[in-house]
Amino acid sequence: MLVLHGVWDGGTLAVWGEAERTDPVVRRPSRAGAHPFALRARTLRSVLSGSGVGGRVGELALTLPGDPTGPVHSTLAGRDTGPAGAHPWTVPAVHLSPAEAVRFLSAPAPEGTVLGPALEHLGAVLAFAEHLVGTGCVLPDLVGRPARARWRPAPVEQAERHLSALAAALPAASRAHLPGADADTVTRRCVLAPVELLTDAVARGRARAPVRPGPERAGSPEDALAHALTGDDAHVGPESVERLRVPLRRWRSRVRGAGRAELLFLLREPEDEGPQVWSVEFWVRSAAEPGLRLPLEQVWSGEGAAWLPENTAATVSADLRAAARYYPALGRVADQAGPTHLSLRTEGAEEFVHRYAPRLSAAGLAVVLPDWAGRRSLGLRMTVSEGQGRRRKGGVGPDDLVGVSFEALLGGDDEPLDRAELEELAELARLKRSLVRVRGRWSEMDPGQVEDLLAAMRRQRRIRREQALRMAVGAEQAPLPVAEVVADGPLGQLLDGGARAELRPMGAPPGFSGTLRPYQDRGASWLRFMGELGLGAVLADDMGLGKTVQLLALLTDERAEGTAAGPTLLVCPVSLVGNWRREAERFAPGLRVHVQHGPDRPSGNALARLAGSCDLVVTTYGVVARDGEELAALPWYRVVCDEAQALKNHGTRQARAVRSLPASTRIALTGTPVENNLDELWSVMDFANPGLLGDAADFRRAMGERAEAEQGEGEHTDLVRRLTGPFVLRRLKTDRSIISDLPEKHLVRTWCTLTSEQASLYKAVVDEMARRLEEADERERKGLILTTMARLKAVCNHPAQFLGDGSALAGRSGKVDRLEAVLGEVAAQGDKALCFTQYARFGERLVPYLRSRLGVPVLWLHGGTPRAEREAMVERFQNAAGPAVFVLSLKAAGTGLNLTAANHVVHVDRWWNPAVENQATDRAFRIGQRRDVQVRTMVCVGTLEERVEEMMERKSALAEGVVATGEERLAQLSVSELREVVRLAPEAVAG
Incomplete structure (x- = not known):
């Protein structure tokens, strides 16, 4: 006779077996740790084939009665005949999917076998799942990431009581793969998980065929959900998930609350004076009107309101016991007469906030936490002061050193924490406390962050300007999120305004033949401002707004002021070379312009002498790709890329050659900084400010892929915007310039x-x-x-x-x-x-x-x-x-x-x-x-x-x-x- 056992392992039923023995312990040669009685995988598969299932072969680690010499056979484990204690063993197992588990548990035991207590218990779980489906006590839901459609048990009172009974009857063999796990974990993994998955499998098995919608609903989110609930593929697309998740959650909440009062847990802070005793208070609220609620104390005393159903006391008692599965500490009071609250020390309150409140909420139980829960209490004020490093004429270079120091800000306070408050935080951090009382109010903090913050504040450091920029905009790791930046000098002006900074108007520079529109004046002034800082700029004006004119105005202004420290190299598509030459002749006739293109273009010393005598050298991307080394050897003051989206494939020879050109400052001109994905933005930005966005692969992994998935809204999208915002000036044809009057x-x-x-x-x-x-x-x-x-x-x-x-x-x-x-x-x-x-x-x-x-x-x-x-x-x-x-x-x-x-x-x-x-x-x-x-x-x-x-x-x-x-x-x-x-x-x- 063979004995079959099984445990619910993740999302599968892992079945293993052992041959019948008469001795308490049988020792046979075997590899270390292998169960000596266990059926081999091939034998096990053959036995299970009679139930019409295949499964996946694997190995299972179990802790079973016995000692290092061998386990006690399951038929003898309850007798006082074997060695005491328990020991880990490995057994061959066949893992069955939920659908296969339904077929196996529904079929009679294979000939010549008996089912152990764990499989008998899972049979009872399956019977419960079938009862739920048969009585319609199931609801559709979306679970996981990416989302999958699943039939789930409806949150009704009878189901809660049955689940409690199943948890109480769980045999020891069902948790042999979870040594040392607490009761809460065992219940979730050995009862709740199989109930969920077997319910879904039974419901799908009873669906005759995937739902076929009418023409008017084809392709709708509801259609996608119906197919995912009745077909083989349970995945649901992100657009349908966005539309359906909230309505499905509301449906579930309405079912839970139908005709009853809901249990609510409210975490109450300690009083201002006295011992720091927290309490989780028990309340009830109306399911129909959640604004109506009463403390449970009034329910027990019979002082309930008219809106309370007659059976509220019994219902709440059952809910409180059910809630103990998700928050075991409730077990201390759930069986008491008339419990009203659960008292906690601060450590217990921390555990409730971080661990158990989310579990209760996920289970559909109402939890009310203080306003500070889940909010960042600590932030940084970052102060940046100009360094004494190398400076360029007229501005500062990106490699200059700047002084950086930090102050800690609490919540929305403007006044930083003082030394005494910081020392108090340091002590609490050493105690690994996350709930702390500072300035008379409770806050939630990460002890690790506090330690990092204190370490950062104990020293002032000098870092490269580029690094300070990245830290200020959130692209480089700081001890805490930077909530405020205080900077002096040009860096402060950049961070304060960026593309919208208060700029010195350029007007019409001497030698410029034309009139700048207001937005063009601002664009040219911004390019000058960024150049004086030694930083690159991306002028991303829409086509037709005059990027060419703005750059020519800048070059003319520099020639008149004598501020350029060398020639500007402009790289453009070959089709635009003539346009640049003609526009320069028209708007900036005083500029010395050379076109470096064609088979007779100068090289070597001739090119060097010619470039040194020019204000602007116009060349093409193709020439840079071929003559990159020669061009990189010349002392360019500025490199400009027109139609900079030509750099979007950063790994090409052309893009690498352009990025290798040395210059004090760089400008990218483009009407489309992003055409397909954020890799293109990285490439343009890396040309303008090398290294600002980090390595291309790191950027794609950390920000690019996630920002693209957010489709314009989300944390990573905002991070990219913050990081690039100070260096990009973007205007569209629909922008309105300043006007003299206002509408109504x-x-x-x-x-x-x-x-x-x-x-x-x-x-x-x-x-x-x-x-x-x-x-x-x-x-x-x-x-x-x-x-x-x-x-x-x-x-x-x-x-x-x-x-x-x-x-x-x-x-x-x-x-x-x-x-x-x-x-x-x-x-x-x-x-x-x-x-x-x-x-x-x-x-x-x-x-x-x-x-x-x-x-x-x-x-x-x-x-x-x-x-x-x-x-x-x-x-x-x-x-x-x-x-x-x-x-x-x-x-x-x-x-x-x-x-x-x-x-x-x-x-x-x-x-x-x-x-x-x-x-x-x-x-x-x-x-x-x-x-x-x-x-x-x-x-x-x-x-x-x-x-x-x-x-x-x-x-x-x-x-x-x-x-x-x-x-x-x-x-x-x-x-x-x-x-x-x-x-x-x-x-x-x-x-």
Whole structure:
């Protein structure tokens, strides 16, 4: 008789077997560590073939009862006849896919075999999976990267109880391949994983054929999902994933919450005074209206609200026990009578934040963490001071040394951490603490980063200017992300403005025959500015905007000022040689120009003498490829590549020859810096500023491939923009030059209504304010009113902002629905819009939601946006073709930005200070704007937003306030006036 065993190993069922023995231990010659009773792979495959499965042969490491002399046979392992303890052994195994596992476990045991306890348990798991599929308790989902479609068990209460029973009945043989694993890991890998995969396999097996859509749905995301759920290929394309992931997640959440109250875990910080005791509080919330929630303490005491179902206590108890599978510490309280919270030390809170809160959330359980969780608490202020190294005439070289020092910034604070605070952080870092209390508030930090930061701050160093540039824009590793850069001299000017720096106008240089348009003057001035810094530049103006004229103006200016330290070599396609010669004769007749081309072109000393007497030498890419060594031996002041996309294949002989030409500064002229992929941008940038983007292979691996996959939106795309932004000047034919007058500005009030959820939250906040006002003294009154105003404004925006629970946005806010409709109309017209909100956390939630709903680029700028990234986003918004939306934090972006590409401005929520709002509006309504600007203010009807709007119109003193904000003025109202302001009118609620 043969005994078959099996363990769930990753995504497969690994089956192994042993021959029947009568002795407790049988020793036979075998290689070290091999199980002496185990069936050979060939025998095992032959046995399994009777069940109609093949499988993949492999080897399995198990820890089994026995000692180093041999294992105890499974039929004797429970008797007191063998050696004590356990020892690792290897066995041949056949790995079955989930579909093969279903066939094997459904078939009778092969003749002459019995199934061990682990396979019997997996049979029970399969029976549970079949029950789920048969009763329709399954939902489609998308898992993994790249995404695959999978049928998953629906999160219903009966399933939770059955899973708990299966976990409790798990035999020891099922976890023989997981020695030392904790109970949580064993449950996930030996029960939850096979349930998931066997459920999917059963559901697919019962599908008769892949779904065939009608003509109207062919090619849709839903069609792709249906095929992936019923066919052999479970992969789903990225576009379909983007459209389907959120709706599928909402579907699952609705099923979990249908007809029941949901369990919610809320992490509470320690009080300001006293011991540092954290607590995970247990709450319940309404599945239909997540804004309604109660602490579990009131549920146990019978003080529940009317919205709670009758069976809430039993449901929550079951949920709490089920949650212990994902957070084992809950086991300490789950079986207690009326548990209300779990107390933790700081170490336990760290583990909850980093390890268990994500697990609970992934399992569909609600978790609310403090605002600081998952946010970068520490950043760097990088100070760069000019060095004393080699300097060029008129500027600085990229190899000059600069002094670099760092200061630590906490959160959004402008004041750096002092020595005492840093020492405290150092001590906590040595203790490997990630949750720390600094300046009276808790923050989350990486101990390793703190140690790196302290090491960097203990020394000031001198580094190459190029390295400082890379570090400042985030391309080179710093101890922490660089949030702010302070630099003096030319480097500071470059980092502060880059292509938008304040430049010394060039005008019409002496000897220049023509008039520069304003943007051409700026382009020539920028090229001069970059040359004075000894840095390369990429002038990426659209075709027809006059790149040739701008370069000729620069050369003429240098000739008049005597600042050029040698000739400029211009490399262009052969078809443009004549154009350069004619344009030079027309616009810069005083320039000494030589064309180095043709079979009779000079070489050797003749070329050297001729080049030395010229201002501009024009040659072709082909000549450089052939005469590269000779040209590289000459002392060029500047090398210019026209149509620089000719360098896009950086490995060609032509591109290598051009890059080998030495020069003090370089300029790339191109209308298309990227034609196909970011390798082309690397090649152009590496010509202009060698080494700035690192090695080509490293750039492609670290940034290029990921940025291309992001399709214009994402972390790596932003990094490339930050890195290249200071060195690239890009203008399009659609750009507008400065004009003498401005178009019209139209002010529109957009009325919004509240949803029923918003209305219930609004009323609760008003009632609480009224109750607390009766007990508050004059000193407490102002703070209470200001807090209430902020809470009511958050309710008017969205319940998720008020609750801070990370819940879904769709369909819960009248204002957000109206905003989506307004922006949809803007996008349909091909226009661009600015959206201002004073709440950065709300903006973070709003941006991905709008991206998914509108299908156009949606950018996001807030106070924590690094300067380089800020400038890159502005550049992209201004120059991008087609519709786009820019969401901005009012405080961070109300001044100092030029966003004239937008002709729509939306104030999502109100600062209630006209001066501040007007400054924000002027980001679009300013010189350079060619079209009328429509300014919308969103107001929730029947709420304090409408009444403050009326007050601003009625009382000019309030409307003209500059120092005091609207909230502070409201704090001066009488109680009766205040009640009228915050009253919820019947017309406030939709429907």
